[in-house]
């Protein structure tokens with residue numbers, strides 16, 4: 001029997017997830033929820049800022065529709081509740097979905113604050129269903145390649161790593177309101193903070209600089225993740241570049257015996273430079289969202305707890321960006 005999914009929140013991310021479910025075997029979107037009737041009918045479609053996101057390939061005609069996400073959670077036919085609501089609502093809806101015994105996929109960042117993130121983790125501990133935060137970079141093929149290369153020491157130790165994620169502002173009320181979205185620091189740059197702790201562990205301390213231009217919260221950040229016995233790691237993230245800039249996502253990682261370079265707009269996207277030669281690294285041609293959802297569905301089918309990313313590790317990433325925010329505000333190094 002197909003796993004029945006209900007998606008709450010039909011914005012950019014909800015539509016991206018719907019596209020993925022439409023292509024996956026053994027899973028069926030049975031219901032969608034959005035308080036905006038035009039989004040609910042499919043008349044108004046959200047668009048993504050990354051090529052391939054929210055393509056609009058989902059047919060809204062054939063599914064149950066709820067204006068109230070809580071009604072979808074109460075629908076007994078739904079096995080997996082996929083929460084693609086704006087960040088401050090993640091806590092309330094995740095708790096309700098756990099209490100209803102559903103499996104839960106919740107978009108990143110896990111929550112607006114560390115306190116909320118920890119409350120989600122605590123509520124999940126007695127939940128019947130499986131749960132996973134949608135930290136999609138952990139599933140992005142060129143990034144899981146990097147994680148494996150780091151974990152297996154394939155090219156020796158990492159000496160330095162730099163991550164960069166820059167964009168024009170996505171627009172819209174949610175992303176313009178720092179109180180709701182947390183600025184680029186929490187909404188965008190958390191992808192890199194999360195990947196840093198995934199590869200290298202939670203740093204001993206962070207030193208960040210940042211500024212606000214649009215949302216009232218940091219819209220551009222540069223962070224050094226300080227490790228006593230680890231590599232030199234930094235990341236830059238921002239979404240206040242002039243309109244027309246678009247979106248770039250890159251990393252350069254220097255191992256003892258090779259250098260890896262990723263550029264989402266590059267051809268190829270991933271290069272390995274070794275012994276004077278640069279070679280394309282072949283990875284699966286899929287986006288992280290596809291692989292993350294396949295993984296969640298697979299875990300449900302096998303009755304196995306997701307391990308690639310857990311709610312607790314996503315809460316750690318919120319702790320990390322909150323430390324970065326404190327460093328921006330005080331100008332000091334902040335220990336974790």
Ligand SMILES: NC(=O)c1ccc[n+]([C@@H]2O[C@H](COP(=O)([O-])OP(=O)(O)OC[C@H]3O[C@@H](n4cnc5c(N)ncnc54)[C@H](O)[C@@H]3O)[C@@H](O)[C@H]2O)c1
Pocket residue numbers: 008009010011012013014033034035036039046067068069084085086087089107108109134136172174187
């Ligand atoms: N993984 C990624 O790379 C990625 C990318 C973009 C956004 N996100 C995350 O996804 C989440 C949603 O972002 P988005 O860009 O899709 O936002 P959005 O504003 O485009 O969409 C949110 C939708 O939720 C609906 N909504 C709001 N309150 C509701 C309620 N109480 N009940 C039902 N529907 C309600 C809105 O009408 C809207 O359609 C955010 O947490 C964001 O950070 C993740």
